[in-house]
Structures are given as structure tokens and as C-alpha cells.
Amino acid sequence: MLPYIYSFCLPKTDCGVLAVVMSRWDDIVGPKTVRVWFQEQSHEDMGLPIVFSRDGSDKESNDMGVKSKVPLSSEACNTEIVYSNKQEYHPGESGNIASQSELVDSNLFSAIKYVTNHTVNCLAVARESDAASSSCLQEKGTSFFAVPDVNLVFLSLMFLVKEGNTHVPYSFALITSYENYEYFLQLRSLCLQWLRRIAFRFHTLLVKNSCTFDTSLWKNLNEWIMDFCKMLVEVKQSSLDTMSFQISGNVVKSKIIKRALTSHLQTFGSSVVIGETADSINNMIAFLGLFLDDTDKHSSCLIDPLRKYSYHMGLKLQGLLLDEYGGRDLASLELMSNPIPVTVIDLTVGDSFGAVKQTSNFHSYLVNQQEMYRNEYRFLNQGNGSSLDHESVMQNVRETGRLVNDAIRDLEFLPVVYWETYIKTFRRRLNCLALSLLSLVSWMRNTGNQGGLIKFPGESRGGITLAKYLKNTLRLDDADFLVVLSAAEKLKPGIYIYVLERNNP
Template sequence: MSSGCPPQSPAVAKTEVMVDGPCPLLAATFAYWDNILGPRVRHIWAPKQPGPDFNLLLSDGEVTFLANHTLNGEILRSAESGAVDVKFFVLAEKGVLIVSLIFDGELKGDKNTCALSIILPQTELGFYLPLHNVCVERLKHIIRKARICMQKGFNIISVLTSEIIPIIELLSSMKTHSVPEEVDIKDTVLNDDDIGDSCPEDFLTKAVSSHLQTCGCSMVVGSNPEKVNKMVLTLCLFLTPTERKCSRLCQADGSSCRYDSGLFVQGLLKDATGSFVLPYRQVLYAPYPTTHIDVDINTVKQMPPCHEHTYHQRRYQQAELSALWRAPSEELVGPDNNLTLPHDSFTPDLNIFQDVMHKDTLVRSFIDEVFHLKPGLQLRNVYLSHFLLLLHRKALTLLRYIEDETQKGKKPFRSLRSLKTDLDLTIEGDLNIVMALAEKLRAGLHSFVFGKPFYTSVQERDLLMNF
């Protein structure tokens, strides 16, 4: 980094975040545009890691210079109220990349243009890009809460810190425990000679089926790290290479073993008492529903489908922001405290994981047939590739079918029974798997098919089967 940088803004507070291993993040900053002094840095978050790499981090002056760069040219910004602009800067001359979220907020009674930024070395571009959406979505929601705190005069830094520190820890853990882009089938359950007591066939079938029904998002919980990671790698076989980069193995020592919203597959270790507490808020804020797999007791549970998950997520988010707006003091403001406040007749259902209700034939047939092939050869790998290609083609066919029936969305979809018959998806589990894959290809498909009003799954089936 260049040392000829201007000095940092006066009275810039700094929070040092201790991380266990190597952290790809150089710093995170919160800056705003002062109408008199121009860009000003309000706060800096910097990882602090032991070892020789500590000296490679940015100095405060360099952080301030880069943070100022993100606000230059934003003085004439025109955007809708509450809008958050995401900007991506690559400064080759400084050797860094900056991801900056630009938004409007009130500071000291005046409306200001603000920027919440994370700064990484340019060499980490390939590592960061698959995780970009994960970080941005989490930062967007914390900005919603921060804007309310700014308007009410609360301490915005403590609110931002509640999300910045977990993101720093997430990037650090992904640097050391992320799933490789290419998974060797020899390291998975699919390479076993047969399915025995270690992984019963019915359990494996249900785990893979539910994993596909929840758009490839699963958490694997257990006490044995080797067993947990073997199941994680098995589920990652059914993901794309980019999605695997957003998946994480469990840490054998159990340190920093927390659930992180937005990852596709993640391994989690139970504590010494054999239990694991899931944070309700983070699970609900995941972009897709999630499958919960316990390899100790061989249980599989899943969240409701995408349209129900989105409905509950938005209601929870609205209740959380409303409670924050009505908070009488800063003491009641915290990452998970908002729901303790009274709000509009919204009671979250904490029992969001349910048994897998619908069996399928696609995964069951695949599991039965793949173990007829000899282990240790490439035959199982080739067979897996053909199975994934089959699912992808079925998803594309389903999308084209719905486009034709609705004239590309110009009229509502009212022929679910015909779709299931024509595409050979009469088994509910098969339909859920193909719908989930199609959802990732065309976001919002579930809401379009099942209608904008919310119905329970039973009501939806009863309603749509009448057409």
C-alpha cells in the first residue's frame, strides 16, 4: 500500500476485531458526506490477527483515503427514499477492491449521503465474488435498521457493529474452511461400498431429497466433525461450483462455529452437552428455505417452501423494523432484542422446521441405482452428472411450460394439475425438487404459481387442484 495518503479525518473511532485465522478483509468503514468538509469517515472496523500478516493491514490514513474515494461524486446523487446503491470499485493502483453501499440518512439533524464499505485486497477478487450477494444482503438489512437509529438519534455504530463483526468472522472462516470448487466423490457417502449403519439409505435419500427441495440450502449438525463434513461434501455434489464456494465445512475444534445466513451448505458442531442452538432471526433471513440434518440421530427436517419462507421473512422484517422504530431508548436496541417489544399482532412461529412430508421418486431411484455401480471408479461420478443434467432439463422444461401457459406472465397460472401430468411430476416430492431448481433459475416462481396472497400448503393444493 502507498504511504503517501492524506491523514485520516479527525476523531475517527476504530474497532479492532480479533480473528483466529487469516482474514481477507482489510477494513470496513462507515463514512458520510459533510456539506462543509466533504467526505468524512465516522468509524473504522479492522481485523486484528496474530502473526506476521498483521503488518500487511491498511493504516488508518489509507483506510480513510479509500473510504473518501467511495463518496466522491455522490453529492448529486438522486435516488428514491430508502434506496441503497451497491457500487463495486477496483483500484488497481492501490491494489484493493471496495464494495460500497450508498444510502441516505440523518446525522446531526441533517440529511447526509452515507457509505458503508468493505475493503479487500485485489488478489481476493476470486474469493470474494461468490460471497458478494451474501455480504450485500446482510449489509442491506443492517442499513435499514441503521437509518431508523440515525433518525431517532440512537447510536448507529453499535447497530452496524452487530453485523460488521459477524461478516468479518464469516469471511475469515470461509478462507480456511470453505468447500473446494471441485468435490471428489471419494470423500463423500456416494463412494461407500454400501449403505450401512453409518448412513442408512433411507436417511441419505431423505437428506438429499430435502436438500434439493430447499434450493440446495442445508445445515448439517453433529458431534463428529468427520461425519459432519462427509455429509456436507455429499450434499455439495448436487451444487454448482460457484455454490460450493458459498458452502463451509465445520471446524474440528468447534471455534467460531456459528450459523451464517446466506450460505448454501454449512457444517455445525454441537457443544459439549450435545446440543446446538439455532438463531431464529438468521435462519429466517436466509434467501432460501433450509434443510436441517442431524447426523447423530439421522433426522431430516425442512423449512416451508420458498413462497411461504418469503412471506414469513417479510413479516418478521417488518415487525423488527416497526419495533425498532417504537423503541423508547437505545438499551432496547440489539441484534435480537427487537421482538421483545410489542408490535402489530405478529407472533413468530419458532417451530419453523418440519418433517419432510413428501417423498419423491427421482432421488430414491438415483440412490438405489448409484450403489449398483462399482465404487472407486468414475462411473458414479458420470452417473451423478447425468442425474443433475436431468434435473436441470426438467426445471427448464417446467419454466417453458409455465411461460407458454401464462403468455410469459401476462395471465395467472391455473393449470397445475395439467403441468404435473404432462411433465410426469405427479409425485409431490418430485414436483418440489424441480420447482426448487426452477426457482433458482427464475426467482419468484413459487409466488407466481401459488399466487400473491398467502395460503398454507394444504389450502394451496386444495385451491389449485380445482382448476
């Protein structure tokens, strides 16, 4: 008998994911699979028979209040093997092999067991005195396993859920075949962001409902995991690596291109482009993509005019087409859930101030490690949780720096075929400035200037902040300084908040 229930919740379109598994630690049986999500697979596709229970009796399959009547094999239970061409499938419902007339590959069952055994353990169990009593997600670690001998790769996130006086380890894991190892290695950070968000939402609702697993909880989980996999489908089909797009030289003649590129670099290359046509959106995305490294390009998507797109948290570059009513499918909840700031470039409003906006600077996200989850928590604790319009969390970008201005001016005179080479040189220059900034900060720390304002010999009073000292020394204006500081953060995480929050007057 299956020790867990499952849902047909993965999209039919291939996203590379074989299954998503939720597991927990049980003090009696040890690692335990709770629920599995995968695609519906027919016996005709697999060339295998259907297994039915002869008596059809209901038996408890887990401790979540859900019943299952599915035998693993005819040897284990009183079963018979028959063939059937009839299938009954209800999207989003959980079920079992007998009732859904389905059979899942036994290799996948083995993979699910392997994943569960390697994602939760008793070492993470914590009593109330050992764990913080908080509504925040208590993450215990992530894993990325590649097992070529059994054609298995999985990525998992383990976290704690309070049950009584004990914090019990749970995990979400994404399973794929070994042939997708290189592909999902590039998407590891993106997938972990989504698993972390799903885990936080699951934890919040579970604590809110006093650890009861009701129907609404599973329904919400089905929707979140489906959204996750839909995002992976878009990445696989429309990423900058899989789709080719010829950049038009007119993109650098846009009146907002300097502000757009400045904000794009300030927000670590995370931008969403809104437009009326797919060509105009893809032209801007392809141009901004030249300033990304190869890893970030894997998490960036062009758009297909025949498909409907929504904003997806975690993607570096993505586009949104206006709907037939001129609406923009963009909400503050999604923007604020992104782990880094986001630039919104609206090509439909001309060169107005509102054409380029961004969320608050990166150091605002880092003041509190769980800041990005606060909006999620409020959303899940409201009735229907309608979020505010995205305008309320955005600020206009008005300034451009000399670095970007000079780069755009040079690109205007260069043929498009040389842009990629020029931009590589621009990025090297930006990295050199970032390294210089890091060297200056290190020198300041080694000289013992750890607190207060920075004072220089000959000064009778006063002083300057570290941020102002770095600007003056590197000869950067405010806009360029944030661009260089963002590049430095990629090289040495933590430098952003150290510079902007330290010794402010």
C-alpha cells in the same frame, strides 16, 4: 486530523478483508467517512514509526459526538516522530493512532477516501415527499469496484436513513486487495446479504434512538461486523474448495438420506447438518455439496472438530457439532433471517420425522419483499430480544419424490469415484425439467390464459390451477415438483411465486 473514528474489530485470523467502512453524504463536505473497522497492526509489522501528538489536545473529528486527537502527518500538526515498542490495545474499543500506539498504512487511508467518494452521492438524497416513510430498509444500490492500478477491490451497499425531513445516503463497504478479486467475486452475493442485514439493523436502531449515535450503537455494530468477518474466516479456511474430504459410500445407506436430499434440493441447496462427530457431519455436507454449482460451493463449509461453529446466515452448506450438553447453537432469528429457506438435517435423532426439517416454502418469503426483516425488527425492539427455539419455525419433511429415490438407488450400486459424474447427469436432467416447466408457463401466457383456473376444450365446468397443470404435464409428484420449481427459480427468478400464488382456487 482524521475525519473519522475507527475500531480494531476485524479478527486476527486472515479473512481477506482489509477494512470495513461506513460513509454518509454530508451537504457541506460531500462524501464523508464516518467509521472504519480494521485489524490492529503494529509498527513493527509494517516497519514504520509511530506518530504522536505533542500537545495531546482533543479535537472534534466528526459529527457523531466522538473525539479524536490524531494528526495525519507531522506537517499538518505540531507532532514529533518517535519509536515505541509498547502497545496498549483493548479489543472492541474505538480509538485513534496516537492513543493506541498504532499506525495504519497510508495506502489504506487513500483507499478509504476512494471508497467513500464512490459509495455515497447527492443523487440519492430524498425528501419526505419523495421517499416512503417506513421502518423498512430503503436500499439505493450496490457496487463492486475493482481498481488494479491502486490494488483495490471493494463491495458496497448504499441505503437511506431518515434524518428529520430528509433521507440521507449511507453506505457500508468491504475493502480488500486486488489479488482477492476472483475470490470475493464468488462471495459477492454472500457478502451483500450480510451487509444488507447489518445496514437494516443499524437503520432500525438509529431510527429507534432518533438518529443519536450513542455508545451502544457502536458496540452493536462492532459485534455484527465481527460476526460477519468470523464467517468469512470460516469460509476461507473450511470451504468445500479449500478442504478435501473423502466421501464414504455409507452416506447413501442412511435412512434419512432421501428426505435430506429432497429437502436440500427444495431449499435451493441451503442446508445445515447437525451431528455428534465431525466426520459424520462432513460426510453429509460433502455428499450434498455434489449437487451444488461451483459458486455455491464457495459459500459452503466443512467443519473442523477443534473449532466451535455457530450457524451463519447466507451459507449454503454448514455443520454444527452438539456441545457437551447436547445443545444446538441454532435459533429461529438466524434461520428466518436467511434470504432463502433452510433445511436442517439432524443426524443425532435417527430416522424420526424430526430428523429432516425445513423452513416455509420460498414463495412465503417473497409475498412481502421485507418479510425476512420482520423478525429482525421485533428482535431489535425487544429488551434483550431472546428468540424462539428454531423448532417453532420448522416443518417436518416426510415425502420424497421419484427423482431423488431413483438417484439414491443408482448411487448405492455405483462406486464412489463415479458419483460426481452421475450427479452431473442428474443435475442436467433436473435443469431440462426446469426448462420444460418454464416453456409450459410461457406457452400458457402466450395463449392468453392469464387469470382464473385453466380450462381445456371439452370441459363443461371447473378447471385446474397452473401448479396442478404443470405437475400433470411433467408427471411429477408434489415433492419432485418443488425440486423442479426450485431449479426453475434459479434460471428465471420470480417463477416460483408466479406458479404457486397464481389462480389458486
